Amino acid sequence: MSRIAVIPRISLTWLLVAQVLVIIPHLTHLPLWIIGLWLGSAAWRIQIFRMRARYPNAWAKGALMLAAALGVFLSRGSLIGLDAGVVLLVAAFVLKLLEMRTRRDALVLIFLGFFVVVTAYLFDDSMLMAFYSLLPVTAMLAALIGLQQSSLATSGLSESMTPADIADLSRSAALAFRASFNGETPPRSELYWRALTLDRFDGRRWSQSDYAEFGPAAQWQKRGEILSYSIVMQPSAQRWLFALDVAETNLEQTRQMSDFRLQRRQPVDRSLIYQATSWPQAVRESQPAPGTLRRALQLPPQGEPRSRAWAEQLKRDYPQPEQLVQALLSHFNREPFAYTLRPPTLGENNIDDFLFETRSGFCAHYAGAMTYVLRAAGIPARVVAGYQGGEYNPAGNYVQVRQFDAHAWVEYWQEGQGWVSVDPTFQVAPELIEMGLEEALADEQSFLEDSPFSPLRYRNLSWLNELRLAWDNI
Incomplete structure (x- = not known):
């Protein structure tokens, strides 16, 4: 990424x-x-x-x-x-x-x-x-x-994901987009900006399947609260747009793809303004096509023996998918997992090493590992890549989302409910979701460590932070 x-x-x-x-x-x-x-x-x-x-x-x-x-x-x-x-x-x-x-x-x-x-x-x-x-x-x-x-997209999301990609993005303060809401801005913890849905895994890298590109639009039912907002997106050299789930837009030459992302016909090669409407409580694909669930269960034929064995044990202990998901989330919360941008090196069976040896990583590690275990337990699941949160600017009443807000989470399919989103990283580092990367890395002191002169590193100085926000609004 x-x-x-x-x-x-x-x-x-x-x-x-x-x-x-x-x-x-x-x-x-x-x-x-x-x-x-x-x-x-x-x-x-x-x-x-x-x-x-x-x-x-x-x-x-x-x-x-x-x-x-x-x-x-x-x-x-x-x-x-x-x-x-x-x-x-x-x-x-x-x-x-x-x-x-x-x-x-x-x-x-x-x-x-x-x-x-x-x-x-x-x-x-x-x-x-x-x-x-x-x-x-x-x-x-x-x-x-x-x-x-x-190569113009030197600090943005790409069509596939490895943990190293997210780590690189987390070191960049480049602006990805700004969002202005019609009405009250939702809490930071509710701002999960979808970009891509990654349903293919080759043992190292998660990527989107070709079906998501050419398949029909996904079926979903509008439910609950409606969010209306506008996005000012920076050039990305990519075709997808950013939006909260589940989104619609009247932007020309843009449609909702089969994995719920919004995508233009042409890459975004200049600043783009568009309006979007989202239904966060929408029911997503309560009756998906068989091929969709089959792709959400795909795993390499070999590898990760300990993770596969653990998934089988979880399946025996928790026969209901929702119970198994909650048990997996509780495991991340209860066991000594750590959030860090300096994780130890992983071996050939990288998910096994992460889950049972190092237990240190960031969102891509947690989302990838949870999706793998769910699939091994027979529960359709996939990784969602995008951004989470953003910094609220009271001077202009908008949220600014930067590359270090890049995030990955999980959605799994449950009969009667459709696709349900969960975030294993929240179980390990809730401060990341509620307050941002700087707070999550406070002990590690690695936030923008490669950019010592970035004003974002000195947001604790109120006068300097207010000056920065005012200038950004201008």
Whole structure:
């Protein structure tokens, strides 16, 4: 949720298109197995993006390289020379797709693609080829632009979450948005600003599924108090908006997605003002589609043996979902768990290590661990990522929400009630929810420790704080 490390969807799409366009001019002198190699690599890469496959390990990458070299030797009779060299280069261009993890890897792939485009002139230097080469070059430039645009969101939420991401955000005082209510402002403890619903887990990272992007709007019933408010949102380079549950807006080109978030058709690349109306007591999906619950029970096939065993024990002791949830919340409150931005390093079974060894972390640790245990116990659950609370500015009668207010909580599905929100972090650090991150970290003294000159660190000086709030209102 901080500096973007994963390859965004738009860049990956353009990279796949670019690879096709780069390879086409070489088809007249490439062996047919290169086509199969690209199809397999592209399919594998897409499954990696969808969190349904893992990156190839060192052994797999070594085997693929050896197989490619053997294919070149069998088809060209040598590993040197013009023909063999170009085939090896194209094979490397294709296989690089599989090990691409970071923006730097994507840049290497793009620059390698430019080089492959140039090698096509060794076989055809006609004017037609010159015009055609503009197509792959344009596609690679589009992928490059996609990478640059995604890196604009250097201190905001991204499409997936690990604990380290929330930790990075907690060190940033950058403004995310301001909210002005029509009427009395709700207490800070009730301000849970939803951005994303993360229902897919690969063992390390929580992310949103493709279904949330393309599925129909969720079904829900309006109940209870109505909250009306306006949001002034800072540029995020993302398409989702921030709102309290469950929200509607009349903003153009914006709709409510199947996971209850609000999303625009285009990214927010400049300040955006919109009105929203929320029903905090709404009943959310009392009868969801079977696929929704199935996705909310997904877990990796292996890993976290202690957490799985504990979930089975909880299920035997508390056969009713609500009882099990309350028992889990009580466990976080009763046992010596701690809230910190300096958690110990976790091992391969990171949830086991957190729950039974270190017991120290922040909201992403608690939300991720609780969701995992609930799923292992057969209760559909998912992580919600967004922001919590915000600082009230009496000078302008609005709430300002900053990146260090980033938060993650849990919602689970219960028959007859639909999705119910719970916050395990509140059981460990209620001061975080009621007063903010600064109070929660008072003993640790790690609030904005990387920004010693930030006026937010000196809110205890009333005159300076009033001056800061007045200037912000201006």
